[in-house]
Amino acid sequence: MPELPEVETIKLDLYKLIVNRKIVAVEVSLLKQIKNPLKYFLKNIVGVKIKQIKRRAKNLFLELDNGYFLVFHLKMTGQLIYRSKKGWLAGGGHSIRQDLKKLPNKYSHVIFTFENGARLFFNDMRQFGWVKLVDKKELEQMFKKIGPEPLDKGLTADKFMALLVKKKTAIKSLLMEQDFVAGVGNIYASEACFCAGIAPIRQANSLSPSEAKKLLLCLKKILRLAIEKKGTSVVDYVDAFGERGQMSRFLKVYGRVSQPCLKCGIPLKIMRQAQRTTVFCSHCQK
């Protein structure tokens, strides 16, 4: 599930709950989900306080007060769920089946316990996600080749156009490349192309300056809306406050194949691009 807006939502939800909390215990039940030697991982986390929680692209990371950083990538099905000592929940990630709301469950691979008795569960059904403890240098290294944050004011239409002209790749695939722009995945790349009236297979360098500008504005608008709506819930995702990400109501193409285009009414089409599904309108997107 998580693209930029979903990771941002998790960050905002967790922010007031875990900043200034001290981690007093860590349990790891699936070693491959941590990308460090276990000893090193534990030694530098247990007994340490969380100073900040931040996001870069789809990475969520905790800044610890010993100078290290704990980086999470949720990939397809990762979740970060906070449970207070009294039992209420926060956080989110991939949809939670009713019977898996019990925590820990069979997908709880790493569990952090705080000094106030609350716990943070890193769950991942498909096990593609990971968590890695890094120092500042390694953190910079990890993020060095990631492209600009799409919501950064510094990413202007001129800069976006300058990036586009260097690329012949299909525009929709390009939007999903993390070293081009950060945090955009299949849902929001599809939506941005529809919003801008641009066919997903158009070569990036074939976009006119006005098309590029429109595409960037669309992307920013959609991402901001998605954050406001607390992300997209593809299945019956319920976040842990018992609230649902509302963004799926606002999607115009993703998941709507064969349904009428909301601009012109003809049925939306589907195609495969780079092994990913793209839904689009053959009439409105040129």
Add this chain to the structure above:
DNA sequence: CGGAGTGTTAGTCG
């Protein structure tokens, strides 16, 4: 039951 498809991304091959 089998096969295709799923929010990601690193990597290979031609």
Add this chain to the structure above:
DNA sequence: CCGACTAACACTCC
């Protein structure tokens, strides 16, 4: 450079 394809994995849907 670029697109196609695979692999990592568990589960749902048809």
